[in-house]
Amino acid sequence: EPEVTQTPSHQVTQMGQEVILRCVPISNHLYFYWYRQILGQKVEFLVSFYNNEISEKSEIFDDQFSVERPDGSNFTLKIRSTKLEDSAMYFCASRGVSPLHFGNGTRLTVT
Amino acid sequence: GDSVTQMEGPVTLSEEAFLTINCTYTATGYPSLFWYVQYPGEGLQLLLKATKADDKGSNKGFEATYRKETTSFHLEKGSVQVSDSAVYFCALTAPFTGGGNKLTFGTGTQLKVEL
Numbered sequence: 001e002p003e004v005t006q007t008p009s010h011q012v013t014q015m016g017q018e019v020i021l022r023c024v025p026i027s028n029h030l031y032f033y034w035y036r037q038i039l040g041q042k043v044e045f046l047v048s049f050y051n052n053e054i055s056e057k058s059e060i061f062d063d064q065f066s067v068e069r070p071d072g073s074n075f076t077l078k079i080r081s082t083k084l085e086d087s088a089m090y091f092c093a094s095r096g097v098s099p100l101h102f103g104n105g106t107r108l109t110v111t
Numbered sequence: 112g113d114s115v116t117q118m119e120g121p122v123t124l125s126e127e128a129f130l131t132i133n134c135t136y137t138a139t140g141y142p143s144l145f146w147y148v149q150y151p152g153e154g155l156q157l158l159l160k161a162t163k164a165d166d167k168g169s170n171k172g173f174e175a176t177y178r179k180e181t182t183s184f185h186l187e188k189g190s191v192q193v194s195d196s197a198v199y200f201c202a203l204t205a206p207f208t209g210g211g212n213k214l215t216f217g218t219g220t221q222l223k224v225e226l
Contacts, residue, residue, distance in 0.1 A: 042219060043214075044216075100157070
């Protein structure tokens, strides 16, 4: 069964650094999402992306965050200047007509 | 806004015990309802779903019925196994959001099944 793949599985970065989290959605899917889960807390919606533009974003998704689909297969989340509170598991998801399929996540640790 | 409320965990059961994880929701209109499961070290997997009132979603022995009158979608399983140990998330997508049907999650309920 096709799956959403995310890389890296774990990234450690220093506060203030830029990070790019990468995702390869399922190939025939059209809607793409990023969610995050701070340790011990609920999974929170960050942003949805369709037809090469953001279709919805949450309050969390401020100017420090951006998303791109640079080459028709990858879907990236960039955090320009990381803060300690950005430490979380970041999940990419995609869907066609079906419900969301999630990747295994990237654990981001900001020190 | 839309929200999902789940019972607090962890829930600890013996193998073959009956499981209920409560979930209630608040949403405008008629949302679709989902249960996702997260096994240790893994991502979220769709367990089951229901898209309209009185629908019953089922998978791997788990069931949940969409109850509009009580705005609930409780997860049940008649006989749990150690391999069911995971975190279970109740979620909804609200209609007509215009944003590609984002999911709103509950806080998750950890289930531990012991021999």
